[in-house]
Amino acid sequence: MKRRSFIQRSLALAAAPMMLNGIPIRSMASSLSTQAFTCEEIADRVLVLVQLHGGNDGLNTIVPIDQFSTYATLRPNIGLPDTGSRRVINLDATLPLADQVGLHPEMTAIKSLYDQGLVNVIQGVSYPNNNKSHFKAKDDWMTGSDNTLNHDSGWVGRYLDYRYPNFPSGYPNAQLPDPLGLELGSNSISLGFHQDNGTAMGLALSGDPGTFFNLVSGVGGLPPSSLPASHYGTRLRYVMDIEANGNAYAQRINSVYALGTNASSVTYPTVYPGTTNKNELAPQLQTVARLISGGSKTRVYLVRLTGFDTHVAQTDTTDPTIGTHAVLLHHLSEAVKAFQDDLVAQGLEDRVMTATFSEFGRRAAENGSTGTDHGTLAPMIIFGKGVSGGVTGTNVDLSNLNGNNLQGLQNDYRQVFTTLLQDWLGASSTALQHTQFGSFVNQQLQLVNSNYTATATCYQMPFPIGLKYFTATPVKGGNAVQLDWGSSSEYNNKGFTIERSADGEEFDPIAEVEGAGTKHTASAYQLLDHEPITGKSYYRLKQTDFNGTFTYFDTVEVLIEKKLETVVEVYPNPTDASAKIDYRMTGNERPELQVRDNLGRLIHHTLLPISKDLQTHPLDVSEWAPGLYFIRISDEEDAKTVKLVVR
Amino acid sequence: MASLAPHSGNLGTRLAAHLLRRLTFGFTRADVDTYAGMTADQAVDALLNTPSALPPPLDPATNATWVINGPTASNSSSSRLYKYLTGWWVDECFHTTSAIQRMVFFLHSILTSDDGIQSTNLYNQLLLFRHFAYGSYKDLVQKICMDNGMLDYLDGRKSKKNNPTENFPRELLELFTIGKGAQISPGNYTTYTESDIQEASRLFTGFRQDLSYSTIDPDTNIPMGKTLLSQHDDTNKTFSSAFQGTIIAGKNTATGMLEEIEDFVDMVFDQGATAKNIMRKLYRYLVHAHITPEIESDIIAPLANTFANNNYEFMPVLKKLLKSQHFYDADDTDGSDETIGAMIKSPLQLLIGTMKYFDIPVPDPAVDLYKHYHNFYRNVFLRHMCELGGIDPFNPDDVSGYAAHFQEPGYDELWLNETTLNYRYLYADMFIQGKKLPSNNNLYTELDVMTFVNNQSIIKPFVGVDYNGLPGTFSGGRIAPHLVDELLTYLLPEAPISSRRSYFLDDLLLDTFTPLNWQNEWDSYISTGNDAIVRRQIEKLIRGILQSPEYQLF
Incomplete structure (x- = not known):
C-alpha cells in the first residue's frame, strides 16, 4: 500500500488547492471569503479538549474502507457492516480510496459537520511505544510525556503558566476575572492543569450545570454533597462556606453562567434515543457554551466522556452497530453537533475549537468477550469554524500488525497539541519551549484553516500585568483620598493613569504614575489625591503598555462624608440644681464625661452613648458645692471642655 | 435529655477514635484498635495516665538544658529558647498516648502567659500544669499565684504595698476562677465587684519572682516565686457581699502571706460560680462549644457538684464526663444534638494528629539537635505551619487565651477563615512534597505515601x-x-x-x-x-x- 506521510503545514501551503485534503467544494467556497482576525480576537480564543476516557476503539470509530475485508476478518463479531441501513458512513468519497474512512453509523452528526468543512480527522495518533496502562497513558497525554519522558505537570498548565505568570498570586484580576482553565465532568483537577510547582492553573466544576456548582480548586477537593442534621453537619457546612467564600472564582463563575445563555434554537441531546442512557458530555459542552456566551475569558476547557474501556460487550452480540460503544459515539457526535450549532447561533463559532483525545486506541482484533483490549493508535477529531476540514494522514495498514497491535504512528499527539497551541491559541515558540513542546515547534499539521491561523505578529506574550488590588480610602479626616494598587508582575508596562469621576461615567485623568516596565516580582503603588470630591466619587486605573495599548481596571467607589464637628454645650449656666449637656462626638468609641472642680478633683465621670447626632445628657448638680466646674467630654478623636458655674 | 449515665459496652472503632481525638493531640492506628476493644470505663482510665517525665529540652547552641538554672550568655536567644521549649512540649505528643498534653494545654489556655515570660518560667509552668493535670484546680490556682511566670506575665512582681497592681487579681477573678457575671450596678459584676479587685490587689502585694530558682514548692518540687514582706500590705482585706463580706486577716510574716492567698482562694472557690465556670470551659474544650439550657442543667451542674465535692479535682469529673452516654452521643435518639465530629480542630490538633497518624517523622534529636529543635520545630512546625494556620502555641494574643476557646458565639469556628483554611489545606501539599509552601524551602520532613x-x-x-x-x-x-x-x-x-x-x-x-x-x-x-x-x-x-x-x- 502506498503510504503518505503526514502533511506538514509548509507542505500543505505549497500544495495550495487543498483538494489534497479532500475539502468539499462548498466549504472551500465559504472559506475563500478571507477573514482577518485581530490579535485581540486571537487572544480571546478558546480550546475545548474532549477526553474520551478509558481508551476509545479508534478502529470502530473510523473504519479503513480500503481494507474492509481484513477489518471484517479481524472483527467477526463486533466489526461494523458496509452494507445495509446501519452501514459505516463514508466520510468523504472525494478522497483517494486509500484515505477513505467509514464513520460509525451513529456519527451522522459529525458527518454533517464534516460536510460543512468543520471537521478534521487526524489518523494514527499516539506516541512511540505507548503505555497500555490507563493511569500512565492518560497522565502521559495530560502531561506531554511518553514512555521515556515523565513530566509531573500538565502541558496545559505549563502553557498557562507562561501566559499568566505568577498565578495564583494576583489572580483573579480585572483583566482576567475567570479561571484560566476549567474542567467539567470531573470531581478533581486532572494533572493536565497543573504547572511545575504543583499549582493547579485551573478549577474543576462539579455538579449539575445550572443548579449548584461545586468548585474544586487547587487546594481543597469536592465538598460533601449532603450533610447530616447534627452539630457535625452544622460544622461541616461552616467549613464548606469558608471554602466557598475563599474561592475567588466562585461568584464570578456563577455570574458569568447567569449572564450567558444557550441558543433557544438548539436542543442538546439528553439520552440515547429510546433509552434512559444519559448523554454525559452534552451538558458539559452546554455549560461551556453558556460560560463563553456569558463573557468568560477562560482559555482552555477540559470535558470528559467516560466508559470507553470496552473489554466486554463493546457491541451487542448479534448487532455490532448497537451497544456500549455505539451509544458513546452517538453521545459524542450529537453533543459536539449541538455545541457547534449553539456557538453558531450565538455568533461565537469563530472563537472556539474542540479536540477529542483518548489515552490509547484498542487492539486490531476483537477479544472473546465482544470487546477489545488496550491498544495503540487511534484517530483524534477536531471541530470548529477555524478547522481546516479534511482527513490528516491515511488509514492504518491492517495487514501490517505488531502482534495484534496497530502500528505505524503517523502523528505524535504532542504535534497535534502543539499545532493547536501555536496556530489556534497563538503560542510563540518561547511559549512552546516553556510548555516542553519545544521539539514540535514549527512542525504544525494543517489543522487550522489558514484564515484563522495565528501568525507571529499575534503570538501571545505573557500577560502584561497581574493587578492584585486597587483601593481608594479617605484619609486625613476626609481631606484626601489614598489610592493603593499593586501588581504581582509586569510586562512591558509603561505606566498608570489615575482617573476620577463624580458620577462614575465621565472620568478625568488626575495623575500619571510610571510603571515598572518588565518585572517578575510584586510592585506596590500609592498616590494621594489632595483635592477629593466631597460625597461619592469614583476612581479607575488605566494601564498603558510601551506599545500604546491600554487596559482599564475595575472602578472603585469612595465616599467622603461631610466633616462632623464636635459640640459640647451645657445649660442653664449658671445653675443651682440640674443642667443639661448637649454633645456630639465624631469618634466610634463611647465618649467619656468627666467633671472636675476648680482644684482639679474628679467629681463625676461616666461613659456616654455614642452620638454623631446631637444628644442631650442630664446632669444632677444638686449636691455639688457652689463653684466653678469643668465639664470635659472626650473620645478617641477629640475632646472638649466647657465651664459650668453652680450657685 | 442529656445524661451523664455511664456508657456501656465496648467502644468499637468509631467511638474509640472519637475518644482519642478529643483527649489527645494525636494517635496511631494501633491506638484506635486497642481502645476499640475496651469499654468507655477501661479506655478512659487508661488514657488518663501520666507518662514519666521526659528529660528537659536541650539548646542546640550548648547541647545542654537551660531550664533548670536559667539561660546564660552562651545560650540561644530567649525567643529561640521559647520556641525550642514549645517544640519539646509538642514532641512528647509523638511519644505517648495520654490525655496529659490535652489537659496541660487546657490549663495553659486558662492560666495563660506568652513569650514575654522567660522560657525557664514556661517550663516550670508546664511542670506545674502537668502536676495538676488531673488534680485539684483549686490547689493549682493557689500555686499559680506564686508562679514565677505568672508573677511576671500579670505584673504581680511589681505590686507594692503603697502601689498595688490590679492586673493579676482582676484576671484571677474574671478569667481564672469565678468569671464575670452580669453588671448589676457600676463596678458590680454580680460575682465580684471593683472593690473586691482592689482588696485582692492589696492581698497580692509583696510577691516576687525568684529567678535563682532556689525557692522550691515543697508540695510539687517545682521552683516558685518568693515573698518580700516589706512590700506586703498586712492590713485586713474586706470583701463585698458577693463574697459574703468576708474579711481576710492581714498577716505580717512570709508564711502569713501565703496563708492570705490560701484564704483568698478558699473564699473564691466557696462560691458555686467558680466550679460551674471551669466546668463550662472544660465542656467547651472536650465536647462542644454550645451549652444549651439542657446541657447546663443536665451536664454542667452535676459536673460542677462533683468538682466541688472532690476538692476541685479534674480526675473525677473527667471520668464522669468521658465515660458518659452524653460524650458518645448515646444519651438519646435525637440526632440533631450529636457532637461527634462537631468541633473544628485547632492547627495544633490538625498538625500533630496528621503527623502522628501518617507517621511523618520529626528529625531525630539524637542525630541532629539543631535540625530537630531549630530547623524543624521552630522554623517549620511553629513559625510556619502553626502560625499560618492561626495559632502560636503558648503565645496567645492576650490574657484571655485562644479566642477559639472562649469567644462567643463562634468558639472553635474562629480557627477558620478563608486564609487559615487555605493554609490548612496546604499542609497536605507541604507534607507530600516535603517543602515549605509557598516558599518551597525544606520542610525537614516528608510524607512518603508509599x-x-x-x-x-x-x-x-x-x-x-x-x-x-x-x-x-x-x-x-x-x-x-x-x-x-x-x-x-x-x-x-x-x-x-x-x-x-x-x-x-x-x-x-x-x-x-x-x-x-x-x-x-x-x-x-x-x-x-x-x-x-x-x-x-x-x-x-x-x-x-x-x-x-x-x-x-x-
Whole structure:
C-alpha cells in the first residue's frame, strides 16, 4: 500500500488547492471569503479538549474502507457492516480510496459537520511505544510525556503558566476575572492543569450545570454533597462556606453562567434515543457554551466522556452497530453537533475549537468477550469554524500488525497539541519551549484553516500585568483620598493613569504614575489625591503598555462624608440644681464625661452613648458645692471642655 | 435529655477514635484498635495516665538544658529558647498516648502567659500544669499565684504595698476562677465587684519572682516565686457581699502571706460560680462549644457538684464526663444534638494528629539537635505551619487565651477563615512534597505515601477474594476499596455516605477506572518496582482526604 506521510503545514501551503485534503467544494467556497482576525480576537480564543476516557476503539470509530475485508476478518463479531441501513458512513468519497474512512453509523452528526468543512480527522495518533496502562497513558497525554519522558505537570498548565505568570498570586484580576482553565465532568483537577510547582492553573466544576456548582480548586477537593442534621453537619457546612467564600472564582463563575445563555434554537441531546442512557458530555459542552456566551475569558476547557474501556460487550452480540460503544459515539457526535450549532447561533463559532483525545486506541482484533483490549493508535477529531476540514494522514495498514497491535504512528499527539497551541491559541515558540513542546515547534499539521491561523505578529506574550488590588480610602479626616494598587508582575508596562469621576461615567485623568516596565516580582503603588470630591466619587486605573495599548481596571467607589464637628454645650449656666449637656462626638468609641472642680478633683465621670447626632445628657448638680466646674467630654478623636458655674 | 449515665459496652472503632481525638493531640492506628476493644470505663482510665517525665529540652547552641538554672550568655536567644521549649512540649505528643498534653494545654489556655515570660518560667509552668493535670484546680490556682511566670506575665512582681497592681487579681477573678457575671450596678459584676479587685490587689502585694530558682514548692518540687514582706500590705482585706463580706486577716510574716492567698482562694472557690465556670470551659474544650439550657442543667451542674465535692479535682469529673452516654452521643435518639465530629480542630490538633497518624517523622534529636529543635520545630512546625494556620502555641494574643476557646458565639469556628483554611489545606501539599509552601524551602520532613500505605500496622492487609477472583491475603494497597476504607474509617469523624466514599475511591484514587485496573497497576508496581503511577493516585487520594471539610473536624 502506498503510504503518505503526514502533511506538514509548509507542505500543505505549497500544495495550495487543498483538494489534497479532500475539502468539499462548498466549504472551500465559504472559506475563500478571507477573514482577518485581530490579535485581540486571537487572544480571546478558546480550546475545548474532549477526553474520551478509558481508551476509545479508534478502529470502530473510523473504519479503513480500503481494507474492509481484513477489518471484517479481524472483527467477526463486533466489526461494523458496509452494507445495509446501519452501514459505516463514508466520510468523504472525494478522497483517494486509500484515505477513505467509514464513520460509525451513529456519527451522522459529525458527518454533517464534516460536510460543512468543520471537521478534521487526524489518523494514527499516539506516541512511540505507548503505555497500555490507563493511569500512565492518560497522565502521559495530560502531561506531554511518553514512555521515556515523565513530566509531573500538565502541558496545559505549563502553557498557562507562561501566559499568566505568577498565578495564583494576583489572580483573579480585572483583566482576567475567570479561571484560566476549567474542567467539567470531573470531581478533581486532572494533572493536565497543573504547572511545575504543583499549582493547579485551573478549577474543576462539579455538579449539575445550572443548579449548584461545586468548585474544586487547587487546594481543597469536592465538598460533601449532603450533610447530616447534627452539630457535625452544622460544622461541616461552616467549613464548606469558608471554602466557598475563599474561592475567588466562585461568584464570578456563577455570574458569568447567569449572564450567558444557550441558543433557544438548539436542543442538546439528553439520552440515547429510546433509552434512559444519559448523554454525559452534552451538558458539559452546554455549560461551556453558556460560560463563553456569558463573557468568560477562560482559555482552555477540559470535558470528559467516560466508559470507553470496552473489554466486554463493546457491541451487542448479534448487532455490532448497537451497544456500549455505539451509544458513546452517538453521545459524542450529537453533543459536539449541538455545541457547534449553539456557538453558531450565538455568533461565537469563530472563537472556539474542540479536540477529542483518548489515552490509547484498542487492539486490531476483537477479544472473546465482544470487546477489545488496550491498544495503540487511534484517530483524534477536531471541530470548529477555524478547522481546516479534511482527513490528516491515511488509514492504518491492517495487514501490517505488531502482534495484534496497530502500528505505524503517523502523528505524535504532542504535534497535534502543539499545532493547536501555536496556530489556534497563538503560542510563540518561547511559549512552546516553556510548555516542553519545544521539539514540535514549527512542525504544525494543517489543522487550522489558514484564515484563522495565528501568525507571529499575534503570538501571545505573557500577560502584561497581574493587578492584585486597587483601593481608594479617605484619609486625613476626609481631606484626601489614598489610592493603593499593586501588581504581582509586569510586562512591558509603561505606566498608570489615575482617573476620577463624580458620577462614575465621565472620568478625568488626575495623575500619571510610571510603571515598572518588565518585572517578575510584586510592585506596590500609592498616590494621594489632595483635592477629593466631597460625597461619592469614583476612581479607575488605566494601564498603558510601551506599545500604546491600554487596559482599564475595575472602578472603585469612595465616599467622603461631610466633616462632623464636635459640640459640647451645657445649660442653664449658671445653675443651682440640674443642667443639661448637649454633645456630639465624631469618634466610634463611647465618649467619656468627666467633671472636675476648680482644684482639679474628679467629681463625676461616666461613659456616654455614642452620638454623631446631637444628644442631650442630664446632669444632677444638686449636691455639688457652689463653684466653678469643668465639664470635659472626650473620645478617641477629640475632646472638649466647657465651664459650668453652680450657685 | 442529656445524661451523664455511664456508657456501656465496648467502644468499637468509631467511638474509640472519637475518644482519642478529643483527649489527645494525636494517635496511631494501633491506638484506635486497642481502645476499640475496651469499654468507655477501661479506655478512659487508661488514657488518663501520666507518662514519666521526659528529660528537659536541650539548646542546640550548648547541647545542654537551660531550664533548670536559667539561660546564660552562651545560650540561644530567649525567643529561640521559647520556641525550642514549645517544640519539646509538642514532641512528647509523638511519644505517648495520654490525655496529659490535652489537659496541660487546657490549663495553659486558662492560666495563660506568652513569650514575654522567660522560657525557664514556661517550663516550670508546664511542670506545674502537668502536676495538676488531673488534680485539684483549686490547689493549682493557689500555686499559680506564686508562679514565677505568672508573677511576671500579670505584673504581680511589681505590686507594692503603697502601689498595688490590679492586673493579676482582676484576671484571677474574671478569667481564672469565678468569671464575670452580669453588671448589676457600676463596678458590680454580680460575682465580684471593683472593690473586691482592689482588696485582692492589696492581698497580692509583696510577691516576687525568684529567678535563682532556689525557692522550691515543697508540695510539687517545682521552683516558685518568693515573698518580700516589706512590700506586703498586712492590713485586713474586706470583701463585698458577693463574697459574703468576708474579711481576710492581714498577716505580717512570709508564711502569713501565703496563708492570705490560701484564704483568698478558699473564699473564691466557696462560691458555686467558680466550679460551674471551669466546668463550662472544660465542656467547651472536650465536647462542644454550645451549652444549651439542657446541657447546663443536665451536664454542667452535676459536673460542677462533683468538682466541688472532690476538692476541685479534674480526675473525677473527667471520668464522669468521658465515660458518659452524653460524650458518645448515646444519651438519646435525637440526632440533631450529636457532637461527634462537631468541633473544628485547632492547627495544633490538625498538625500533630496528621503527623502522628501518617507517621511523618520529626528529625531525630539524637542525630541532629539543631535540625530537630531549630530547623524543624521552630522554623517549620511553629513559625510556619502553626502560625499560618492561626495559632502560636503558648503565645496567645492576650490574657484571655485562644479566642477559639472562649469567644462567643463562634468558639472553635474562629480557627477558620478563608486564609487559615487555605493554609490548612496546604499542609497536605507541604507534607507530600516535603517543602515549605509557598516558599518551597525544606520542610525537614516528608510524607512518603508509599511507605505509609505499605506499612501493614497502619494499612492492614486485605483478606478475601481479589479482583482476579483469587482468595488470599493481599497487601492493603492493592485492593482499592479496602485501601480507601482503611483510611476513611480512621481519619474522618463519621463514616461517609456512599456517594462521598465514591468520591474518594472512584474520583480520586481510581480516576473512574475500576478496582481491577488498579489491582493490575499495583501488581505492575510490585513486579517492576516502579511506583510512579500508583504513587500519584495515592497522593491524590491522601491529599483529598487531608483537604476535606470532614478532616478539619474532630
